Amino acid sequence: MSSVLYQSVVKNYGALNVLRSLDLAVPDHMFLALLGPSGCGKTTALRILAGLDMPSAGKLFIGERDVTRLQPRDRDIAMVFQSYALYPQMTVGENIGYPLWIRGMPDAERRAKIDEVAAVLEIGHLLDRRPRQLSGGQRQRVALARAIVRDPAAFLMDEPLSNLDARLRLTMRGEIKRLCQRLGATTLYVTHDQVEALTMADFVAVMHGGELQQMAPPADIYDRPANRFVATFVGNPPMNILPVTLAEQGIAIGGTPVAIPAARLAACRAAQVVEIGLRPEDMSVSVPGAPNALPGEIYVVEPMGNETLVNVRLGGGNVSVRAGRDFRGAVGANIAVTFDVSNACFFNSAGLTAVHRVNSDGE
Amino acid sequence: MANSGTQSRKYRLQGAGLDLALPYLMLAPGLLIVLGVLVYPLWDGLRASTKVYRYGSVVADVGMQNYIKLWSDPQFLNSLWVTVEFVALSVTFEAILGFALALFCLREFRGIRLLRTILIIPMVITPVVVAIVFRLIYASDAGMLTAISEWMGGGQVQILGSPVKAFIGLVVLDVWEWTPLMFLILLAGLQSLPHEPFEAARVDGAGNWRVFADLTFPMMRPVLAIAIVLRTIDAFGTFDQVFVLTRGGPGEATRLVSIYGYDTAFKFQQTGYAAALFVTIGLVVLALAFSAVRLLRRVDAS
Numbered sequence: 001m002s003s004v005l006y007q008s009v010v011k012n013y014g015a016l017n018v019l020r021s022l023d024l025a026v027p028d029h030m031f032l033a034l035l036g037p038s039g040c041g042k043t044t045a046l047r048i049l050a051g052l053d054m055p056s057a058g059k060l061f062i063g064e065r066d067v068t069r070l071q072p073r074d075r076d077i078a079m080v081f082q083s084y085a086l087y088p089q090m091t092v093g094e095n096i097g098y099p100l101w102i103r104g105m106p107d108a109e110r111r112a113k114i115d116e117v118a119a120v121l122e123i124g125h126l127l128d129r130r131p132r133q134l135s136g137g138q139r140q141r142v143a144l145a146r147a148i149v150r151d152p153a154a155f156l157m158d159e160p161l162s163n164l165d166a167r168l169r170l171t172m173r174g175e176i177k178r179l180c181q182r183l184g185a186t187t188l189y190v191t192h193d194q195v196e197a198l199t200m201a202d203f204v205a206v207m208h209g210g211e212l213q214q215m216a217p218p219a220d221i222y223d224r225p226a227n228r229f230v231a232t233f234v235g236n237p238p239m240n241i242l243p244v245t246l247a248e249q250g251i252a253i254g255g256t257p258v259a260i261p262a263a264r265l266a267a268c269r270a271a272q273v274v275e276i277g278l279r280p281e282d283m284s285v286s287v288p289g290a291p292n293a294l295p296g297e298i299y300v301v302e303p304m305g306n307e308t309l310v311n312v313r314l315g316g317g318n319v320s321v322r323a324g325r326d327f328r329g330a331v332g333a334n335i336a337v338t339f340d341v342s343n344a345c346f347f348n349s350a351g352l353t354a355v356h357r358v359n360s361d362g363e
Numbered sequence: 364m365a366n367s368g369t370q371s372r373k374y375r376l377q378g379a380g381l382d383l384a385l386p387y388l389m390l391a392p393g394l395l396i397v398l399g400v401l402v403y404p405l406w407d408g409l410r411a412s413t414k415v416y417r418y419g420s421v422v423a424d425v426g427m428q429n430y431i432k433l434w435s436d437p438q439f440l441n442s443l444w445v446t447v448e449f450v451a452l453s454v455t456f457e458a459i460l461g462f463a464l465a466l467f468c469l470r471e472f473r474g475i476r477l478l479r480t481i482l483i484i485p486m487v488i489t490p491v492v493v494a495i496v497f498r499l500i501y502a503s504d505a506g507m508l509t510a511i512s513e514w515m516g517g518g519q520v521q522i523l524g525s526p527v528k529a530f531i532g533l534v535v536l537d538v539w540e541w542t543p544l545m546f547l548i549l550l551a552g553l554q555s556l557p558h559e560p561f562e563a564a565r566v567d568g569a570g571n572w573r574v575f576a577d578l579t580f581p582m583m584r585p586v587l588a589i590a591i592v593l594r595t596i597d598a599f600g601t602f603d604q605v606f607v608l609t610r611g612g613p614g615e616a617t618r619l620v621s622i623y624g625y626d627t628a629f630k631f632q633q634t635g636y637a638a639a640l641f642v643t644i645g646l647v648v649l650a651l652a653f654s655a656v657r658l659l660r661r662v663d664a665s
């Protein structure tokens with residue numbers, strides 16, 4: 001296992017800048033999720049590390065080695081492709097054993113290794129089948145087995161769960177996490193699914209438009225997003241963003257004054273914030289006229305079973321609020337939402353988070 | 364009155380009898396043409412193969428005698444052997460060359476489209492024209508090879524006068540003309556392969572040669588088999604080029620079964636015997652095609 005380093009990596013396809021100077025340091029043994037919307041350059045970043053594409057500029061290091069100009073096979077990595085990329089003419093056993101066979105490992109040793117990995121992934125009974133005789137989930141396991149059969153410097157996975165049905169995805173999510181923890185492998189895991197990223201990774205790197213937005217542990221990505229993009233991309237439903245105006249004694253949202261501690265107000269004023277961000281679970285529904293409550297009307301009510309999502313139209317825009325499972329309300333009814341302003345974060349006009357939420361431990 | 368006339372005609376047209384007959388009526392012209400140009404000649408050929416002709420008319424009905432005689436006719440056996448050699452050599456070289464060219468043309472570089480187009484030109488030239496051009500190249504007195512040889516200080520180059528060289532010259536001609544077909548089929552096959560497994564193999568540690576041996580070739584086997592079967596069947600019937608280039612000579616060196624059959628029918632006027640010969644060749648090619656298709660199915664199933 002080794003660390004991985006992207007050093008000012010740029011990738012252009014003609015006039016299209018897919019990666020604009022990507023700097024990313026992944027320490028040894030880390031499970032890093034590369035998270036971003038479709039088309040933001042995640043796959044490109046992974047392929048460049050694998051050596052399948054060449055960077056237009058910048059350098060790549062695996063451990064101490066500069067691998068920028070090396071062939072894929074000299075980089076000592078293993079990759080799981082979105083489409084699994086199994087070898088169609090080979091049996092499952094041959095597929096798994098291929099990376100070993102190509103390195104000239106003796107037959108007996110290789111067989112033992114194949115059996116070992118197959119047992120871990122519970123595909124021992126499939127070794128003589130061909131890929132096309134397998135289900136999607138089984139192919140996925142074979143692709144994983146082929147990757148872990150060796151002890152590479154790093155694992156690269158490109159949306160390995162995206163071709164599975166929802167249920168299987170849930171199971172495999174847990175299994176891949178367990179597997180990678182067990183192996184202590186340096187892993188770059190590409191996904192556009194924020195739940196996958198948050199649940200599996202030690203660190204999440206959020207990308208957008210070919211640029212790294214933030215790299216932090218999942219909890220920080222969620223609680224302390226670096227900017228408006230991260231705040232709204234992560235979380236389901238996304239963080240509510242409302243325009244905010246600064247007054248002498250406090251702030252106002254959609255014309256309604258909201259009390260705020262003096263120190264926080266000073267910070268907001270210093271940073272010239274323009275927007276407030278609030279997670280749905282940090283807001284609650286209330287009756288109109290309550291102090292510090294923003295008045296509005298119910299736009300739509302979505303019962304989720306364990307809770308109810310209430311979308312409320314406020315003066316400054318719509319917000320989603322998580323309410324209890326017993327919530328009842330008619331569309332168009334008057335309602336109000338309240339929140340604790342210490343749970344809010346504030347963005348400046350550049351979209352950067354200027355004032356973070358106050359942590360529960362009272363930072 | 365006119366009105367009632369059209370109505371009654373319409374009524375008759377909608378009658379049940381015509382409804383049933385209409386599809387056959389519409390098929391009839393096509394069916395007649397097929398019967399006339401395909402089924403009848405085949406049937407006539409089969410019938411002719413059981414008879415002996417003299418000066419164009421039947422003199423005896425000999426049953427299977429013509430077929431039996433074939434297998435003790437040294438000239439037929441020799442022509443069969445020459446044909447097998449010719450087909451095996453040509454098709455092998457065409458497959459290897461075509462595959463190599465297809466692999467090369469799979470890459471993207473400047474001028475690749477032009478190159479692909481140029482490569483398929485030989486295939487679209489009329490075979491007889493190709494043969495005439497090759498005769499001009501091979502001719503010992505004023506041919507291109509002789510010209511080059513003399514320019515380099517050598518003497519005349521004898522190609523068509525020597526049995527071995529004439530045979531090789533014929534193979535070269537066929538390879539030149541038909542490698543493009545192999546190339547085209549194999550290029551299409553290569554282009555239709557999924558490319559993720561190839562990237563996976565490179566990451567897994569395979570170099571170019573291993574990628575070819577472990578992935579490209581196994582994945583291309585069905586396409587390769589189809590191309591080879593097609594070319595083999597086609598090569599068995601090669602006639603025009605040989606007829607123009609050597610007429611089967613010198614001696615019997617390039618006398619393929621097609622040429623021998625032609626000679627038998629039109630030079631020696633043994634129409635019945637020639638018919639039996641061609642029916643036999645047809646059956647051989649048919650058997651070849653069947654076994655090839657079965658082989659393909661097995662490759663596919665495994």
Ligand SMILES: Nc1ncnc2c1ncn2[C@@H]1O[C@H](COP(=O)(O)OP(=O)(O)O)[C@@H](O)[C@H]1O
Nearest residue numbers: 013016018036037038039040041042043044045
């Ligand atoms: N080979 C290529 N040629 C041209 N454009 C490409 C190529 N590969 C990717 N792109 C473009 O680069 C952008 C990022 O692609 P990709 O890295 O696959 O995104 P992601 O994996 O994050 O969805 C996309 O706009 C895509 O169209």
Ligand SMILES: [Mg+2]
Nearest residue numbers: 042043044159
């Ligand atoms: Mg992608």
